[in-house]
Structures are given as C-alpha cells and as structure tokens.
Amino acid sequence: MLQTVLPQPLELELKEVGVPTPAAGELVVRVRAVTLCGSDVRVWKGEKTGGVAWPATIGHELAGEITSVGDGVTGYAAGDRVSLAPWFTCGVCEYCLTGETNLCDNMEVFGYGISGALAEYTVIPALGVANGQVVKTTDALAPEISALAEPLACVYHGHSRSRIHDGSTVLIVGGGPIGLLHLELAVLAGAGTIIVSEPSASRREFARRHGAHVTVDPINESLADAVAAATGGTGVDSTIICIGHGGLVAEAIEVTRKGGLVNLFAGFGGDGTGTIPLNTIHYRQQDVIGNSGATLEDYRYAVELIESGRIDLSEYITDRFPLNELDAALNRAISGDAIKVAVIC
C-alpha cells in the first residue's frame, strides 16, 4: 500500500509499505478521504513542530472503512464505514475526569504524535478504539464530507461557548473553512445578524450564499463602520476570531457591544502576543475567552449534524487530489482560495 511520509518539513515521500495488520485492540481502516487542515499546512511548512512525531504521516480529518479488527475489539466489524475523533485522551487526568477532555493533560493527536491517515490504510491504536473515538458513519455521504466532522466538532465546541442564540448579532473575523463553519452554526442557532469579515471575494460570496447578512472586505472597507451600520451603533453580541492574526483582536473587541463576548477561536501566529484595549473590556464588561479542540461528545454531535442534513457541507470540498499529489493538495490549501481540499486515497 502507499503511505505518505514527511521526513522533515517541506519534504514528502510516497512509500510502498505492507498493509498493516491490527494488534490486539486495534482497527485497520482503508482510508477513503482525508481533508486538509490549517495545522496540516503548518506542519508541512515547519511552523508547527510541537506534538509532531517525525518522520510524520499527517492527516487527522478522515473517513474510510474498517478492513480488519484486532483481538478483543467488540462493536466493530470489517466493512463498517467510520470516521475518527482524533484526540487520544488519557481518561485519568483532572480534566478527563471532569469531562473537559479537550483539555486533557496527556492528549496525543492522531496525525501529529500518532501516525496519521494520509495513506491507503491506517491503524487506529487501541486506546482510541476503547475510548469510542471510532464513530460509525453513513455511506450515504461522500467520505470527504464525513471527514469534515473533525473541524465541525472543534467549531461546535467554540460555538457552544459563544452565547449565540435566536436573534444574536455575530461577527466572524476570517471566512476560511473554520469561519464559514461558525457561520453555519450561527445560522442554525437563529442568529439575527451575522457579519463575516474576509479579504477573499470568493469566500465572501460563499458566506453570503450560506447565510451571512453582511460581508466586509477588511482591506478596503472599515469593519467598524460596517458593524456600526449593521447594529445601529451598538456593536455585536458575540465576535469569533477565526484567523490567527493578533493585530485583529483589538478591533474585534472595539466592535463588540457592552456585555458582549469575544472568542479567540484561532491559534495565533508569530510569537502569539498582541495588544488589547484593557479598559474597553473592563468598562464594557466584556468576556474574552479562549478555545481549544473538542470533546468526543462534540465530535458525535458534529457527525449527527452532518448526517441529519441540518448542516449541508456539500459545497465545502472545493478541490480533490489523489494521494500521490499530496504536495499539490497542500499547496492548494495554502493558496487561500479553496474552502476545503480533500485527498482521495
């Protein structure tokens, strides 16, 4: 079978290796599709090295079917269509014990510390099988759509902490795939006014088709003026920052109303610092929150949202590449024009 391997950043090998056989507790999955994520791109470029085991086989947003089942595994059979919640949590740390498994002290992530899915077959380690991270999925959807449960789960985790409800005014800063998934959930929650700030014209157009009431080109338009016009000068109830530019945070806080909330959803580039208006937060009594990962419950809910049709992700895969063109797929993901790039294994 073919397996992609990154010996180090910006170097890619396609290796012919034997099809794996599962050890006790493991599952072997024939990978059908892997969607690429901003963090895959950061590993490829060498910007993300923490938590990555080199040489690396990346890929954590996957769907496929089980081909063989290790001794002792119950509840799964060859032929099951599955996707994977890629967060391997320990189950015994303070956070796991209180249900905040996304904050697990000992987390390892499939596709980073654990060899990932960009191969024809992949092994799901026993811990993930035992945790219930392998989720059976419908075969009514294309596998590259099922793979999107992973980013949707992370977005749902952030959304559920952002106080968005019927009639809310919401600002989404950054209309890439993550910002657009936040848009879908805000629409589903009945938000009254949703503003998306995004420099790419094609992504702004996508956002309008998917329910954004106002889109802003932050390069050529004033975000503050657009928010003031859309909210009668009040500012938005909730702002979600979906692009990791620290310089955008101060303005996002300024356009959020008194008592409002700002979610730093994105991870931030550079040295990860920025300047924020402390007295705006203080006098406006705002909540500025962070966000990281998702729980298994979030993942299962994301699968449910996709399979029930309550969220339609059929337009999200803008590009498809075969496994032997992973470098082209990564470059396409870097381009900033695609929504989601899928590798069809």
Ligand SMILES: [Zn+2]
């Ligand atoms: Zn991802």
Ligand SMILES: [Zn+2]
């Ligand atoms: Zn833990």
